[in-house]
Every structure is written in structure tokens, then in C-alpha cells.
Amino acid sequence: MRIHWASVMVDDQQKALRFYTETLGFKLKHNIPLGEHAWITLVSEEAPEGTELVLEPDEHPAARPFKKALVEDGIPWTGFAVDDVEAEHERLAAKGVRFVQPPTDLGTVVTAVFDDTCGNLIQIQEEKPQP
Amino acid sequence: MDVYRAIADPTRRAILDELVDRSGQSLFELCARLTMKHGINSSRQAITQHLDVLETAGLIRTRREGRSKLHWFEGGPLQAIAERWPISTDERTFER
Numbered sequence: 282m283r284i285h286w287a288s289v290m291v292d293d294q295q296k297a298l299r300f301y302t303e304t305l306g307f308k309l310k311h312n313i314p315l316g317e318h319a320w321i322t323l324v325s326e327e328a329p330e331g332t333e334l335v336l337e338p339d340e341h342p343a344a345r346p347f348k349k350a351l352v353e354d355g356i357p358w359t360g361f362a363v364d365d366v367e368a369e370h371e372r373l374a375a376k377g378v379r380f381v382q383p384p385t386d387l388g389t390v391v392t393a394v395f396d397d398t399c400g401n402l403i404q405i406q407e408e409k410p411q412p
Numbered sequence: 413m414d415v416y417r418a419i420a421d422p423t424r425r426a427i428l429d430e431l432v433d434r435s436g437q438s439l440f441e442l443c444a445r446l447t448m449k450h451g452i453n454s455s456r457q458a459i460t461q462h463l464d465v466l467e468t469a470g471l472i473r474t475r476r477e478g479r480s481k482l483h484w485f486e487g488g489p490l491q492a493i494a495e496r497w498p499i500s501t502d503e504r505t506f507e508r
Contacts, residue, residue: 349479352478352479352480353479353480353481354438354439354440354456354480354481355437355438355439355440355441355480355481355482356438356439356440357440379478381438381477381478381480382437382438382440382441383434385434385441385444385445387444387445387448387449388448388449389448390448392444394438394440394441396478402480
């Protein structure tokens, strides 16, 4: 068994596609129209055969209240690994991405949290080498 | 709850320390800092209760920014303590 996809629930698939590719820099892998919505998956350029991120419409009635409650408490439900949180923060902030938590050194890890403009908070994190 | 009981608890003092370190934190960020920097592994629900106590005592304020609820340290009540029992700089106090 392998972990093949993980989903983020987005309020608008096309807006999400732009943000996750143009702003964050992920690559489109699948974009299959399915009536009103589409099956859209993305991969990292660093791992084109790796786990795919599904941009899932948040249409289920339970989805939006759930997302709202997470954002209210500042909880990022999805996280991405980066080599350098400070550098990513600088790169994304310059593109207008809103950070709700700037880079924060938590000892074993550095984290930051931003708004994906589609109703989610996303954490980026960098593992620090341990002595 | 009054300010004295509010700061009697070590977890609540750690919360204030972290809010002094950075103003305007979400519940998530506070919990992460308490776990990673203080080894405090209380549930989010327990931390919410501590935050309620601190807010009732006037030691923190909350505000919505975007759709998130953020927390700020408010030092006013502690200032009032220092005014009630001023720190004497008069050496004669000790000479009697």
C-alpha cells in the first residue's frame, strides 16, 4: 500500500489551480473534466512521480463549516516540506501571499503558515538537522 | 477570575511569555509553541480554557484578523499591581 494522493478542499478549483501552480509552483498532473468540476491533481517539480495533491471541491455541506472552524483557530490541515522556510516566506510574501504565522523556530523544526486563498491554511516546514 | 489566580498557573504564564515573544497568535500557533518550547502537551481544548481565564482577567485580548481569531498580551492589569505596591527607590525604607 502506498500513499498516492492527499486532498485539499478548495472553494474554487480554477482559482486553486492558479494559486497552487503559478504562486506555489506545483505542476499540473491530471485535469480531467467531470461535469461541473474536474479531477485535478498536482505534483511537486522535485518529485513528479511522488504523492499527488488533489484539488477537491468543498461542496459537501459539512466541508465549509469544518474549514471555517479550522481557520478560526489558525489550524493548517495541510503541510508541505521545504528546504528553507525563511526563503520560501520571502518568495511567497513578495507574490502577495498572506502569512498568518511568520517563520517560527520551534527547536527541531521551523514552520510558517499561510492562507491559500481557497479557504485553507497551509503550513510549510523545514526539519532542522539535529546535533 | 482575578489576575492573581490567572497568573498562578505555570501554563498560563507560559502562554503570556509566548504572546510577549510574538503578538497576535492563533490557538494553533500557541499550542505549537507550548508543546515544542515548553513541553506542555495540553489539549487545544485545555489551552482554550486557559485563554478564557486570561481574557476574563484582562491579561489578553482577542481580535479577528481575516477569518482567524488572534490573541494579544495586555499588560494593564500587571501595571496596576506595580502601581498598587510601588517598588521603592528610597533607601531609607530599609534603614528603619
